[in-house]
Amino acid sequence: MVRVALTAALVAVLLLAVPLALAIRSSLYADQRDALERSALAAAVHVSPDYVTGDPVELPAPASGGRLGLYDPRLRLRAGSGPRPGDTPVRRSLDGEVAQSRAGQDLVVAVPVTHAEKVIGVVRASSPAAAVRNRVAMTWLLLLGVTALALAVAVLVARRQARVLAAPLEDLSRQCRAVTEGDLTVRAAPSSVAEIDQVARTHNEMLHSLSELLRRERDFTANASHQLRTPLTGLQLALEAGLAQDDDARLRPVLAEALVTTQRLHHTVEEVLRLSRSGAVTRPTAGTIAVRELLGETEDRWHGLFAQDGRRLECATREAPADIRIPGASVSEVLGILLDNARVHGRGTVRMAVRDLGDALAFDVSDEGVVAGEPSRLFDRGRTCGGEGTGIGLALARELAVSLGGRLSLTNRHPATFTLLLPVEGEEAEGEETPGRGRERGTGPG
Structure with a gap:
């Protein structure tokens, strides 16, 4: 100005x-x-x-x-x-x-x-x-002096007017920076410039609408988790009581499987609630599990579902490292989503394997199908690999991977292969030292 x-x-x-x-x-x-x-x-x-x-x-x-x-x-x-x-x-x-x-x-x-x-x-x-x-x-x-005086007055008036215009703009910029840092309570103050006031009002209305939308989403998540936790807890208690009292050999395996499924559903609700609390990378609070044990449990849970569809599930459990522990609930959720995606949209034999990359683990889930469409849009909400589904699974899986500090990506289109890259530290299982392991991996992520 x-x-x-x-x-x-x-x-x-x-x-x-x-x-x-x-x-x-x-x-x-x-x-x-x-x-x-x-x-x-x-x-x-x-x-x-x-x-x-x-x-x-x-x-x-x-x-x-x-x-x-x-x-x-x-x-x-x-x-x-x-x-x-x-x-x-x-x-x-x-x-x-x-x-x-x-x-x-x-x-x-x-x-x-x-x-x-x-x-x-x-x-x-x-x-x-x-x-x-x-x-x-x-x-x-004399004329030159008057001209210089006129220029000086023009500069002073322009600087004053510039301050009048810049102050509300700088205030609006500060409000925007505060919003980017997560504070949705800030509001732009009115000024003496009508055009800037109009922008400030629009900015405040946008923040109000955004705050209301986020509040409703948080309330919905909290309400849904609360309403799900109560019946799930009651169902778990009922199944545990049934297992303790029922001696029927044919009924006990069914009750045990129902109890495991209920517990898994409870962990799923907890993971979804954890993601809704913050968009930042937050480590899960649940306990860790050995990689080999996690793959074994995943294979046991999904083997029957693939067998019902006449398909095979191959899991390289023996090749998994036994001395590394990872967040079991979160990784299990991601692998479950990838296996379900392969069962619904894939074809042929499904293979699940893990690769040790030194300071990270790579979990590969592949089938004999082909991924169509643009890979960069595959993880967007509302987009599916085929004509069925809601388009939520892969988006949720990627968010879970990011919350663990990892990354989920499509590494091959034919055969369709999804890879979960998970950073790990050189922890020894059960507190026992494995010879050579610490030298190979080091004491933390490279």
Whole structure:
């Protein structure tokens, strides 16, 4: 804004001050010539026609620094002061006209003296041009000072106006930074600028709507988790009581399987609730489990479902490292989503394996199907691998992976392969040291 104001002021100076300076210069020179002409006319009144015969002529005293002289038709100086003989202005004035000219460093005006309609002489008045130049210079300096003052005032006004406009914008910027840091309670204050106030009102309305939306989502998550926890807890207690009291050999395995499923459902509710509390990376609070044990439990849980569909599930349990422990509930949820995705949208044999990468583990879930569509959009909510499903599973799996500090990605389209990359530390299982393991992995993530 200061640059705009300064540019506008400079343009105004160029459009106004420069022509004004030229006009002042022309006016001062014209005033000086007029003054010389009046002086010459006043002297011509005192000239008598008898001066030619020797009658003395008394000319008025010239202005300070100037000269005043009377010339006869032969260009001879008869009275006063001036060049000998008469110069060009005197010669022109003998034709009966007032001559204005510049001779050397002087401004000259020559006025004819007439008698009986004849020119009987010429009065020549002159003054130094330097005096006029000095007046022009002084006037221009004054004009320059006024221009500088105008520019200074323009800059001060522009800076003040810029502060008036910038203050609410800076305040709005601070509010936006606070919102990006997670504070949705900040609101932009009104200002004296209508356009900025309109932006601030829109910003505040957006924050209010966003806060209400997040509040409703949090309330829904809390209410749903609370309403699910209570019946799940009651169901677990009922199943545990049934296992303790029922001696029927055929019913006990069913009750045990129902109890495990209920516990797994309880862990799922806890994981979803943990994700809803914060968008940042938050480590799960549940206990850890050995990788080999987790793969074994996952295989036992999903083997029957794939067998019902006439498909095979192969799990490289023996190749899994036995000395590394990972968050069991969260990783189990991610692997469950990937296996369910392979069962619903994939085809053929499904394989689950784990690779030790030193400071991370890579869990691969693959089938014999083909992933169609754009891979970068595969994990967006609402997008599915096929025509069925809600498009939530893979998005939830990726969020769970990020909450663990890992990454979930599609590593191969044919055969379809999803990989969960999970950073781990060199922890020894059961607190026992495995020879060579600490040297291979180190004491933490590389």
